[in-house]
Amino acid sequence: AIVTVVDNELPTLSLQNITRKLTSIDGLTVPATEFISTVNDNCSYTITPANFTFDCTDVGSQQVSITAKDGAGNEVTKNAQITIENPDALVEPSEGNTVVSSPGNYTVVDSNLLIHLSDNVDGATVSINENFHTGDELRLATGFTLPSGVTSNYSASTGVLTLSGTMTSQELQSIFQNIQFRTSSSNVLEREVVFNIGGGVSNSDNDHYYEYVSGAFTWEQARADAATKTLNGLQGYLATVTSASENEFITTKLSDDGWLGGSDSYTQINSALGSSLYANQTEAEAKNSRQLSTMQKF
Incomplete structure (x- = not known):
């Protein structure tokens, strides 16, 4: 006699809602397994998709769908929610303002600035935004050596110091901590200096x-x-x-x-x-x- 075994039983799949914070400028990858509370089948099964990717455009609540499918073709799909939170500030300036007592002499802008980033960085800028005046200048401290392959250029007409090249986040933090300001302008209004990761300037x-x-x-x-x-x-x-x-x-x-x-x-x-x-x-x-x-x- 011929015995035919038929599998008509659906896999069981239970999902949970989760919250994750963006940690990288390249986005966040979340394995499907992080959503799964339980999954079972009387035979083997596969889970699709294996991963989900999110970036800054996904901040807030997002729905995902996960499918469990066994070897007989039986499948079940369930939905779950993920809450994507904004990343911590990539650049964290120290508290308070920097006082320039001798405007004609170079003064370090923020020696305690921190960068919260694990990725390498391709370019950066430091710009004098609010109250920029002719005669304002940004530069790297005398004796500071840039990493190999990284160059800097300051535009006196725009107040933007541009860093070109690839560097680690720790190297960029050291560069930012060694940025100095001075001015030949008689204007004493408070200046806003903005540190940017990437090639753009922020408003x-x-x-x-x-x-x-x-x-x-x-x-x-x-x-x-x-x-x-x-x-x-x-x-x-x-x-x-x-x-x-x-x-x-x-x-x-x-x-x-x-x-x-x-x-x-x-x-x-x-x-x-x-x-x-x-x-x-x-x-x-x-x-x-x-x-x-x-x-x-x-």
């Missing part, structure tokens, strides 16, 4: 990051290139200026003219200019229809 007014990319681009090429870039899990795009203060920041911090994302919305144009140039949408479209394809920062 504390809107928490956006900006990067000037040199090269010969058409507007379409620039838009496509911007879309390929990411920073700490954030998706890149051509800058869209929505206020007069943002326009001023871009103008003072970027080293040359560049393409921008464009809009013919008369309210956004008026807001960016800080004026009432256009009374309505029809007027804006009539005057800007030939200019949008060549829009640059102004």
